[in-house]
Amino acid sequence: MLNKKRDDHIRLEDWHTHNRFCRHAEGTIEDYIKKAIKFNLDLIGISDHFPYEYLRNSNLRIEQVPFQEYAMRLNEVDSYLSSIEELKLKYKDKIQIRTAFEIDYFRSHEVDLEKEFYSRVEKLDYILGSVHILHGRSKLFAFDDKRFLKMYKEYDSIDNIYLEYYQKIQNMIHSDKFDFDVLSHFDLPKKYNKRAINKDLVMNEAIKTLDLAKKADLTIEINTGGLRKEINEQYPSYEIIEKMHELDIPILFGSDAHHPNDLGYKFDKMLKIVKKIGYSNLAHFNKRKRKFIEI
Numbered sequence: 001m002l003n004k005k006r007d008d009h010i011r012l013e014d015w016h017t018h019n020r021f022c023r024h025a026e027g028t029i030e031d032y033i034k035k036a037i038k039f040n041l042d043l044i045g046i047s048d049h050f051p052y053e054y055l056r057n058s059n060l061r062i063e064q065v066p067f068q069e070y071a072m073r074l075n076e077v078d079s080y081l082s083s084i085e086e087l088k089l090k091y092k093d094k095i096q097i098r099t100a101f102e103i104d105y106f107r108s109h110e111v112d113l114e115k116e117f118y119s120r121v122e123k124l125d126y127i128l129g130s131v132h133i134l135h136g137r138s139k140l141f142a143f144d145d146k147r148f149l150k151m152y153k154e155y156d157s158i159d160n161i162y163l164e165y166y167q168k169i170q171n172m173i174h175s176d177k178f179d180f181d182v183l184s185h186f187d188l189p190k191k192y193n194k195r196a197i198n199k200d201l202v203m204n205e206a207i208k209t210l211d212l213a214k215k216a217d218l219t220i221e222i223n224t225g226g227l228r229k230e231i232n233e234q235y236p237s238y239e240i241i242e243k244m245h246e247l248d249i250p251i252l253f254g255s256d257a258h259h260p261n262d263l264g265y266k267f268d269k270m271l272k273i274v275k276k277i278g279y280s281n282l283a284h285f286n287k288r289k290r291k292f293i294e295i
């Protein structure tokens with residue numbers, strides 16, 4: 001869809017992409033860069049999953065968090081970062097490339113994370129903050145991994161999954177040890193077509209979370225990955241994007257590509273939607289500084 005030359009001057013930038021380092025995405029970093037150039041994207045953010053190995057030191061039960069399948073190893077972080085640096089040089093005349101991580105927030109592991117991570121932070125252009133793991137009643141589980149959908153039965157209702165999820169996002173925003181720029185896939189619990197039952201209750205918690213995000217001056221991602229899942233809708237919903245616009249919360253686009261062909265997925269459609277809602281610019285990061293580009 002994007003591999004035709006666009007006839008306008010709108011810059012399209014994809015800020016959420018994965019690659020082979022995380023072991024569940026196809027293609028090398030260079031494969032994604034080449035495809036992004038082919039698709040006429042103006043920028044690609046390399047934002048693979050940051051390691052979860054610090055969870056190993058945990059007292060929590062993590063057998064339903066097979067983190068070896070979710071992210072690179074800690075000892076691969078340096079080669080990940082240096083590969084991106086090399087590719088930035090190699091392709092500097094063709095496309096802008098940004099360095100990032102998508103990092104999961106765990107309150108009990110803030111200190112470990114700080115130790116492992118924040119020494120390397122100066123190389124990054126931005127950080128995606130995400131929640132993919134919930135506590136469940138008995139053990140941690142990756143709620144967006146289909147293999148663990150049976151864990152949903154531990155909750156009285158899907159609404160409680162949403163409430164725990166938004167609570168974790170709020171903790172992530174409040175944390176003074178966890179430092180990030182962009183909130184990813186805001187309403188992720190809907191992924192497997194699991195809509196809230198008490199919509200007002202869940203929407204109120206979502207709005208409370210948006211208020212906090214605004215106070216923290218965060219950017220929120222419009223993630224088109226949801227359009228490739230059972231829910232068949234971007235994260236977040238149209239209604240939530242409207243609230244974000246009312247609150248004047250900055251946005252940017254991410255495809256959450258796990259295959260090079262996913263890059264820029266349905267960005268044209270999304271551009272129409274956010275313009276209709278009233279957005280006239282998108283956020284853009286360089287060395288953790290935000291600016292805006294017109295759309």
Ligand SMILES: [Zn+2]
Pocket residue numbers: 018022024049258
């Ligand atoms: Zn992934």
Ligand SMILES: [Zn+2]
Pocket residue numbers: 102130132184185
């Ligand atoms: Zn994610």
